[in-house]
Amino acid sequence: MSRLEGRKNEQLRTTHIKYEGLDRVDGSARFGFGETESLASVSGPIEVRPNSESPSQATLEVHIRPLAAIAGTDSKALSATLKSILIPALLLSQHPRTLVQIVGQALCGSESGAGYGSAGRGWHASLVASLINACSAALVNASSVPMKGVVCAVAIGRLRDPSSSLSSPTLVLDPSEAELSRLVGGGCFAFMFSSTLSKPLQSDADVPSSSLLWTNYTAMGGAFGDAEFEEARQLAENGATLVWQSFKDSLQNGQVSRPATELKKKALDEEPVDDEKMEI
Template identity: 65%
Template sequence: MRTDGRKASELREISIVYERLDRVDGSARFGFGETKSLASVSGPIEVRANLELPSQATLDIHIRPLASISGTDSKALSATLKGILSPALLLSHHPRTLVQIVGQALCGTDSGSGMGSVGRGWSANLIASLVNASSAALISASSVPMRGIVCAVAVGRLPSESALKLVLDPSEAEMPRLSGGGCFAFLFSVVLSSASSSTQEVPPCSLLWTNYTTNTPFDEAELKRARELAEGGAREVWKILKESISTMDASHASTIQKTRAEPEAMEEVPSHAEDSDDAKMEI
């Protein structure tokens, strides 16, 4: 049993909220328990001449820590996320434009979760949260053609006397005890080869990126087990992302309904006020 009572292959509670921030095409907040992040998508929009690409859209990603300004580690993470998300986007459909993604950490601890240069880097579970928040924001925007959906989870390695113990989605309390771990990002798409494991509910997936490391010599069998554990967790994330689309549409419909109702209510007030003034003038 883990410190929070979860099984080794069990994720923390996942939360997805489509924020609908102003001046962006899509935005979403994603969290594994207390590990949360926010992402927004703008584009395709006009791009500066020095960043313009003649054959595809320019993908620009910025990551902001919870505290202080973005440092070298935040910029390195931005480059990593660009490499993770690029295979999922059909950037060639909008050449000479810009697609901009901004990620913001919504948590911060001494372990480095979102503290940027102030802490000790970025934790694997927060990187996974940022990847999933970016995917949710892209779904919310619906303005950038996508080849598939990228889902990510973290896997940690807990010291055990009997045997190696790998756990999915380590919590903040478990992180100081880890002797290894990393983030695994998978691309889910129907265009992938059916040779990869898939079910009727979930499309095939392929591993895009991982930074799994340990403080012991490399063990291929351990990495394989960690990947299998992460793939199962990523499938659960994909299912929850799919289910969240219905809530996004319902929220959007209620927003439109409220916006349309407000002008009608405003129109009734001047009409009533005019009648009152006329009545007073007659008296």
């Protein structure tokens, strides 16, 4: 079954990463699959409120904001999900009694309604994947929080042929905004790529091992079997590997820019630095 854009089932849209260098944060980045874009910033380690202080590790806060309107219950739920996804990749014990704050912002949704939170269709899987990747890129850009791995995410869609209601759904990688109405399920898969994980035999020597951290894969109006889930997981892992390669290429090409606050610190040396951080 052909896709609307002519892509193959296992083909990602064009991915793009831009390290924004936003002022008064320690790291920031924009990540997109085609028109599905997100922006994220990282502040920290910074001073933490006494009631949130942990004596053994840094406190992690994640805030997700829709394209428009105020963050609602669904945005807060997504914030909690992203926090649980990112924690395994961070060495928060290296900075106890501090705060690491991540703010993610949806930059798309004008056509599909997704990205508007409760005011629209909520957060579809491709947008969730772009938010996860933007947060990972911002953490890499900040370089202020030790990491034991990089989290990369992609979406898988169950695409049904509109000409036949009896045919089995086809699994496709990275469904676009235009394909949302044709989906009968799917979800986001998040993997951590790390050299600390055991490497399987006959694996690519240039790609670190990966581990599935989270997925919300589901079927609309019915169940799915183990074989379908394994096919979806493998398709997602291959796609996440391409995202990891995009991260690697962006670093090798020298696209990482140090935030303006770091440049100011070097120039001012002894002058006190305002710890107040500007969120996106």
